[in-house]
Amino acid sequence: LMWLRKGKLQTCPACGDVYTRGDIVTPLRTGTASTVSVLTTHHLDRLQEEDRRLLVFADNRQDVAHQAGYTEDKHRTFAMRHLIVEQAGAGGANGVNLDKELPQKLFDRYMSLKIIEKRPTRLERDQWMSALTYEAAMEFSRHRTQRASLENLGLIEVDYEFLSDLANEPGFVQATRQAVLEPSVGLALLRAILDLMRKQRAIAFDFFQEYLDVTKRPYREWEAPPYNIRFPERDNAPKAFALGRPDHIRKTQRLIGFYQENPRASQLTAAQKVANRLVRSREKSEGFLQSVVPLLEKVGILVPVENFPMPKAERVGTLRPLQIDPRVIVLRTPSGDGFRCNACHTWRAYDLPTCPTPRCAQGRLEPRPSDSENYYVRLYRNREPRRLLVGEHSAQIPGTERAKMETAFKEGRMDVLVCSPPLELGVDIGPLLTVVLRNAPPMPANYIQRVGRAGRRLRIGFVSTFCAGGAHDRHAFEHPEWLVAGRFDPPRLRLDNPYIVRRHLHSFLLECIDAQLPLSMGQFLDDLRVPTRWKRESLDLLLGEIREKRAHIVERLASLLARDREAGRTDRLDPEQTSRVVDEFEPSLVRTLENWWQRVAQLDREFREYETIGAPRNDQKKA
Secondary structure (H helix, E strand, O other), X not given: OOOOOOOOOOEOOOOOOEOXXXXXXXXXXXXXXXXXXXXHHHHOOOOOHHHOOEEEEOOOHHHHHHHHHHHHHHHHHHHHHHHXXXXXXXXXXXXXXXXXXXXXXXXXXXXXXXXXXXXXXXXXXXXXHHHHHHHXXXXXXXXXXXXXXXXXXXXXXXXXXXXXXXXXXXXXXXXXXXXXXXXXXXXXXXXXXXXXXXXXXXXXXXXXXXXXXXXXXXXXXXXXXXXXXXXXXXXXXXXXXXXXXXXXXXXXXXXXXOXXXXXXXXXXXXXXXXXXXXXXXXXXXXXXXXXXXXXXXXOOOEEEOOOOOOOHHHOOXXXXXXXXXXXXXXXXXXXXXXXXXXXXXXXXXXXXXXXXXXXXXXXXXEEOOOOOOXXXXXHHHHOOXXXXXXXXXXXXXXXXHHHHHHHHHHOOOOOEEEEOHHHHOOOOOOOEOEEEEXXXXXXXXHHHHHXXXXXXXXXXXXXXXXXXXXXXXXXXXXXXXXXXXXXXXXXXXXXXXXXXXXXXXXXXXXXXXXXXXXXXXXXXXXXXOOOOOEOHHHHHHHXXXXXXXXXXXXHHHHHOOXXXXXXXXXXXXXXXXXXXXXXXXXXXXXXXXXXXXXXXXXHHHHHHHHOOOOOHHHHHHHO
16 A cells, blocks of 8 residues: 655644644654664674674764764663663562662662672762663653653553552542543543653652753753763753643643633643543543542642742642652553554553544554564563673874773773774774674775774674665675775776866875975964964975976976876876976965965954953853
């Protein structure tokens, strides 16, 4: 079945969800960084501790920095999810509590796996516990990243303590009777509403009750190593729910409503949408929510947030911002297969007559176990959790830091080095069994140098080369013998491109003399900090030697293609042409440096002008 449509698609054809900021359907493809990250993980799967080391080669330091950061961040997430599955399974039917119990268990396992390398001080331990609490909370409270989450994979069931106690509450029985719902369906509906609150981050953690300002403690400390937490800007604002919001609160959306308070508004709140699909009446769904929310607060599942950040002028005495008490959130291994929506494919541990995802208007839940063939399901179920420490090794890292990483890599304290081409040669990083290439190297010589890093001890190694969609990588993928055979063609020069030919001849001309150009462009300036001119006299020795040796240089340039001219393959670069090249070199060099100086002078003027803008004290603070 093929479905064609022109232009942007903003309504999902499966679940009916609407996304107006772009195309809701995206191509099914994998990125270079994610693929190489998977290759990195599985190259190390079966290696013992002394051999569990890997080099990942990239062609430039920008790719090195991106790949190292991406791999480390992803594996940190994988390690945490892996350990959550492990600890939830170890808890059996009781599971594990999200608030205090899970962060402590994660901390202990991070220590045993040496993800936390050194014995932490009391302060460091407190920071780790807070950081792990935040990471675990975010794993189960972000609706935007649910596709590969533990919950949507069917590996973790999120439940709420005390929720079953409502079955014996007279107020709950009466509310379900008025809504014409079975008590079991009413409890499942409340669980769906609590899930909705949880995925809006309406959980009574301290960090979900204030704006996350990453310039302030403790969040700026959590961003730095070794915690390396990322704070998405769209998730920085606190969220809470409330009954009976006044108009000014509803219009500013300071708080999320359980139901739509404005009777003239056609758009229902997310919680009321789900309830309305079951009771099929706006009035009944509103009455049901008004009745059960106080009961959820009574049994201790919801708690009021006294200091929720709101302007004082907007506060109303009767307004009670509510969040879920994290003490009642329990994670456990699902006791059954669970249910998955046939439209939006969201997994639930409980059954309802309709899909409880607010924007999924067309779906229904069907019994569905977790997919045993899914990559992430197999990853978390079948593999043991292991450490993966990644280092970035390129020219933009100071030499002392690179030396420390090389030592840690050789001693087994670092598992992966993502490196640039200079590590192909000369650096002793010990014996390796395996290497990953992030892309097809530029030439066979580069390929031989990189893959030659693996297998020196046993005379056999394992290498994976990822070929992306570019022309060069595609050629290497379709013709691997070009890289593997090891044939090296001599460099070629197209004589029909005069600019390239002139550059090569100028380079050869400089090879023919003893005088040299300055080592850096800054040496051409009279003053590096306050330049007023470029030093024309710095070229005197070089240009004088060219004039003195002109005949010799012309002869050597003309000899470059002498045999080709004799064989009739070309008539270019005879003594007359090379004489013009030598004579034109001086004015060409001076003209190039003059143009360069004009640009330097312009940038210097702009710098002097802009550095006077603003107060120096404020500038220093910003710096």
